[in-house]
Amino acid sequence: MSDSTPDHAAEFHAASGGLLRLLSALPGSYDGPQTPEAAPYGLVGVGEGTLAAHLLQALALPSLTRAGTQFVLGSPDVAAAATDYADLSEVAGATARRISTGGRPGEIDVLVPGGPLSTYHFAQAVAYASGHADEAAQADAALAALALRCAPNVEENNPARDLAWSLWGRTPLLLAASDADALPHAWQQLLARTGKTLAVPLLGDLLPLVSGAFDARHEQGDAKVALILGDTDPSLLLAREVLDSRIDEIIHVPAPDGAQGYPAALALWYFGAWVAAYLAERYGAEPADPAVLARAQATLSGEGGSEDGGDLRLTAPRDDLRRTRVDDAGPDWADARDEDDEDDLDDPDDREED
CATH class of the missing domain: 3.40.50.10490 (Glucose-6-phosphate isomerase like protein; domain 1)
Structure with missing residues (x-):
């Protein structure tokens, strides 16, 4: 056995344990806006928001609306498509509510954590904002009950x-x-x-x-x-x-x-x-996202920006359970962030791995 085997095993258990801890803590971790937006509602998901939008069809939300609120779920790698949907909905007469794992401050209304568990945060944000608070609470209760049965310390049954x-x-x-x-x-x-x-x-x-x-x-x-x-x-x-x-x-x-x-x-x-x-x-595989996925998403999102900060972008660390930031959309949002949010800037070297 090579000398690298113990290190590899330790890395695997750390990655696996990290995701399992995140899963255990996920129920009830959404702490974003809970006030309903103006009805009627429409819902479109692209990129990291696609799966959440599909699951939210259980709330019978149509894809597009010409009035009320159009929810657009997305991520930096599909920013152009998300922007197009938001612009089209506003031209049609609706108010776009943009929920994303990152992007330019003026193009985000709700910032949610990235990674495979972002589906939960996307879904709960829309459930509350579309007037389904009871269903959102029931979902958290169901997840909490599952967490007790599926936790790593439960070795039998x-x-x-x-x-x-x-x-x-x-x-x-x-x-x-x-x-x-x-x-x-x-x-x-x-x-x-x-x-x-x-x-x-x-x-x-x-x-x-x-x-x-x-x-x-x-x-x-x-x-x-x-x-x-x-x-x-x-x-x-x-x-x-x-x-x-x-x-x-x-x-x-x-x-x-x-x-x-x-x-x-x-x-x-x-x-x-x-x-x-x-x-x-x-x-014996790491449950974390493969490096090639992160590189592909970074390439599509155009990460890096200009050296003078002229292309400021925001992102939530992947699979982090920090609470959602909500403010009026616009450049002032970036200026109002506190010191704890400094590493939320879209610098690939600062982003946490799964």
Whole structure:
């Protein structure tokens, strides 16, 4: 064994433990604005905000509105697209509310932490701002209950660890009811980004997919496990019957404690984050974002700015649980930050790793 092995093991356990601690502390950590904005509401997500916008469809928010408030969720790597959506909504007559993990101060209304756990902060910000405070509180309660069951100190009957063991060495197939396709989207992202595992979402009309996908090569069903996420419907139950004779195992992952709607969607995303973290641990892989992802996002966002500070940008450290900063949009925001926010400036050397 090489001399570097102990250091590598220590780095792995530090990275894994850091994410698990963040997951444990996540429920209730949103402390941004909770006052509803003017109705009606529209919601668009790009970049890091895409998944949160998809999960928030459980609140029946339309994509675009010509009045009231248009929420635009984004990140620095897709700043141009977010700006276009905000400008179009304001031309149409709505007020744009821009929620982002970073960018120019005048283009951000709410700054949230970056990284894979940003989905929680994006989602809760919109839930409160769209008048769904009760659902946001229910979601936090569901997450808190899950945290108690999935925490690293729970060694027996830990549902996240047990499911990670079932996924280890297999290719997950992700299924959900036709009105809940945000769940396969969420789990595919989590299992890839955190769990370092490719999962295959089965979307659309399930019966043609599951009835024909393995007929030409039956061995393709080996080492496959299907995860049925959330509530079932008649089509999903029939698809389960068909798959039962074609793949190794089928596991139903229901919403915890009978949760429904948005709380159920966010809770299932949170449970998937725990499963992904434990799966990475089982593979001996770091659950942190790969360096190539950070470099790609930095390249797309044009990080660096000018040396004279003429291109000032803000960012929240990745996977940090510092509270959301909210102020009137505009250059004065940058001047009003306190000393604790100095390292929030978008200097790649100052950004915390996962």
